[in-house]
Amino acid sequence: MTLFLLIFALLCGLLFLGFPVGFGLGLSGLVGLILSGQPVAIISQVLYSSVDNFVLLAIPLFVLMSRILMRAGMSDGIFDALNTFLRHLPGGLAVAAVICCAFFATISGSSVTNAAAIGIIAIPALVQRGYPKEFAAGLVAAGGTLGILLPPSIPLVVYGAIADQSVDKLFIAGVVPGILMTLLIAGYAMLASWLKGYGKLEPRASWHERWTALRKSWGVLLLPVLILGGIYSGIFTPTEAAAVGFGTSLFLATIVYRRLSLREFWRCVIDSVHITVMILTIIGGANIFAHVSTTMQVPQSLADGLVHLGLNRLVFLALASLALIIVGDFLDPLAAILVFVPLLLPTLAALQIDPIWFGIVLVINMELANITPPVGLNLFIIQAIEPSITYAEVFRGTVPFMIVIVILLTIVLLFPQLALWLPARL
Amino acid sequence: MQSGQKTSFEETAPRSGAGRYWTAVNRLCEACCGACLVLIAAFTLYEVVCRYVFDSPTQWTQDFSIYLMIWCAFLGLMPTDIADQHIRIDVWYKRLSAKPQAWLELFVYIAMTGFAATAAWSAGGVVAQSLRLGRRSLSLIPIPMWIPQTALVVGLGLFGLECIRRAVLAAIELRRLAR
Numbered sequence: 194m195t196l197f198l199l200i201f202a203l204l205c206g207l208l209f210l211g212f213p214v215g216f217g218l219g220l221s222g223l224v225g226l227i228l229s230g231q232p233v234a235i236i237s238q239v240l241y242s243s244v245d246n247f248v249l250l251a252i253p254l255f256v257l258m259s260r261i262l263m264r265a266g267m268s269d270g271i272f273d274a275l276n277t278f279l280r281h282l283p284g285g286l287a288v289a290a291v292i293c294c295a296f297f298a299t300i301s302g303s304s305v306t307n308a309a310a311i312g313i314i315a316i317p318a319l320v321q322r323g324y325p326k327e328f329a330a331g332l333v334a335a336g337g338t339l340g341i342l343l344p345p346s347i348p349l350v351v352y353g354a355i356a357d358q359s360v361d362k363l364f365i366a367g368v369v370p371g372i373l374m375t376l377l378i379a380g381y382a383m384l385a386s387w388l389k390g391y392g393k394l395e396p397r398a399s400w401h402e403r404w405t406a407l408r409k410s411w412g413v414l415l416l417p418v419l420i421l422g423g424i425y426s427g428i429f430t431p432t433e434a435a436a437v438g439f440g441t442s443l444f445l446a447t448i449v450y451r452r453l454s455l456r457e458f459w460r461c462v463i464d465s466v467h468i469t470v471m472i473l474t475i476i477g478g479a480n481i482f483a484h485v486s487t488t489m490q491v492p493q494s495l496a497d498g499l500v501h502l503g504l505n506r507l508v509f510l511a512l513a514s515l516a517l518i519i520v521g522d523f524l525d526p527l528a529a530i531l532v533f534v535p536l537l538l539p540t541l542a543a544l545q546i547d548p549i550w551f552g553i554v555l556v557i558n559m560e561l562a563n564i565t566p567p568v569g570l571n572l573f574i575i576q577a578i579e580p581s582i583t584y585a586e587v588f589r590g591t592v593p594f595m596i597v598i599v600i601l602l603t604i605v606l607l608f609p610q611l612a613l614w615l616p617a618r619l
Numbered sequence: 620m621q622s623g624q625k626t627s628f629e630e631t632a633p634r635s636g637a638g639r640y641w642t643a644v645n646r647l648c649e650a651c652c653g654a655c656l657v658l659i660a661a662f663t664l665y666e667v668v669c670r671y672v673f674d675s676p677t678q679w680t681q682d683f684s685i686y687l688m689i690w691c692a693f694l695g696l697m698p699t700d701i702a703d704q705h706i707r708i709d710v711w712y713k714r715l716s717a718k719p720q721a722w723l724e725l726f727v728y729i730a731m732t733g734f735a736a737t738a739a740w741s742a743g744g745v746v747a748q749s750l751r752l753g754r755r756s757l758s759l760i761p762i763p764m765w766i767p768q769t770a771l772v773v774g775l776g777l778f779g780l781e782c783i784r785r786a787v788l789a790a791i792e793l794r795r796l797a798r
Binding site for chain 1: 649663667685688699708709726731734737738742744745771
């Protein structure tokens with residue numbers, strides 16, 4: 194255990210020094226192998242088997258699909274359509290932005306992509322219509338995190354692969370908490386707008402105007418039906434659904450909406466290569482680290498220790514959530530999942546915690562980490578989109594929404610059926 | 620979070636000699652990875668079409684797609700580093716002045732060279748063993764295992780060379796700052 198703590202400290206040090214996360218994990222794992230006298234030659238086998246996984250094929254395909262939709266600017270049609278339904282209500286545009294985040298979440302699978310795609314259109318529109326910059330930035334940063342809770346979700350694909358859980362079940366487990374979170378964020382946005390007088394009320398749109406806006410974005414509106422409907426009707430695996438989603442979004446962007454040239458498509462492909470390689474490098478590095486911790490029997494010792502303490506599962510989950518939020522604030526969320534899930538799996542089994550439920554709790558924690566400094570990815574994305582807003586302003590704007598997410602986390606911890614009811618019916 | 624440092628390849632690559640070849644190698648790797656990604660999507664779509672339209676599922680698309688992903692993952696290490704897309708926590712790094720940044724950069728890339736060299740050497744052993752024993756995949760279409768395994772040697776080898784290049788650039792930067 195002492196040696197493991199030393200390696201863990203080394204990992205923290207390397208990440209603190211600015212090591213790329215995947216290589217920081219890999220290198221500290223390599224040092225662990227050397228110090229524990231294990232054969233170093235095993236690292237190539239661990240790296241190879243990290244990528245040799247059909248489930249992980251969904252990642253590049255979901256990334257590719259979301260890059261195409263983002264580059265072709267397909268989210269603006271949905272935002273405009275939602276705005277025609279909600280603009281006459283207090284906070285209507287803010288609610289439209291949240292629902293747009295939830296909708297795009299059912300296509301993108303990533304928190305950062307979601308925040309970027311919606312932020313580009315929603316933040317300027319919100320600010321222009323009288324919403325404070327901080328509020329607009331916080332709203333989209335928090336709404337963007339829905340990308341990893343509502344299906345499809347790349348972190349849930351990764352969790353499914355390492356925890357050996359059905360990705361279909363994990364995806365559907367995120368639906369009720371995801372809808373609940375959408376309602377909570379939208380509810381807060383509406384309440385704050387009404388109480389503080391944010392945003393100008395606009396005249397109610399006619400049904401003709403609404404129909405015209407809906408018609409313009411029909412193709413994108415069909416995508417979640419195709420992807421999620423395909424998975425849950427048993428027609429596609431998540432990987433196949435991602436490929437079908439990619440094919441459909443390419444067809445829509447190039448043929449139907451004519452918003453994507455061949456050159457832009459190739460740019461999307463190269464961007465997707467970079468993102469995919471970055472994710473797979475983190476997975477590879479984390480697997481080396483996890484291999485070392487497993488051979489040192491750290492997960493088992495941790496499980497024995499925690500069970501010996503007599504913790505019940507709710508206390509354990511609350512403590513694990515606290516630890517994950519703290520760790521997620523300093524570590525990339527994907528790396529946090531990859532490092533900690535293998536450590537916690539034996540404890541989950543010992544305390545009879547449903548791994549599907551834990552997956553959802555984990556993702557909600559990672560949502561919080563995504564909007565918490567210093568490593569809140571969504572905060573960086575929003576600041577990059579709207580450089581006139583400082584990092585501190587973006588963070589201040591997200592604070593009320595962090596409280597909303599903590600409320601959601603508490604609800605899901607207290608009522609596991611929210612996450613488990615739908616998978617039980619699959 | 621993202622590195623986004625000054626040392627992006629376009630700014631740091633020498634404009635003549637070996638630098639041009641290196642740029643070409645990077646572009647080639649990037650293009651190969653892009654082709655792998657497009658092929659993965661095409662194969663997976665083809666499988667869906669074969670299964671539902673022609674009622675005749677294929678026996679090879681899944682394995683081929685995984686092997687393509689393996690090649691993409693390792694061959695893409697160098698282009699992803701050159702594009703500064705490997706995620707890193709640079710909140711503290713950015714607060715340092717130029718000299719400590721260059722020292723840190725030198726340390727990071729020397730350490731990563733060591734990691735890449737060890738992993739490539741280890742993968743070389745695995746490939747040699749697969750060739751010697753004639754190992755094939757256990758799938759319906761047996762593929763010689765050295766084909767996907769070579770991706771580790773090539774990808775990690777090229778990435779190691781890129782790390783050396785970045786370390787040299789950091790050393791040059793340190794020398795310039797010392798003057």
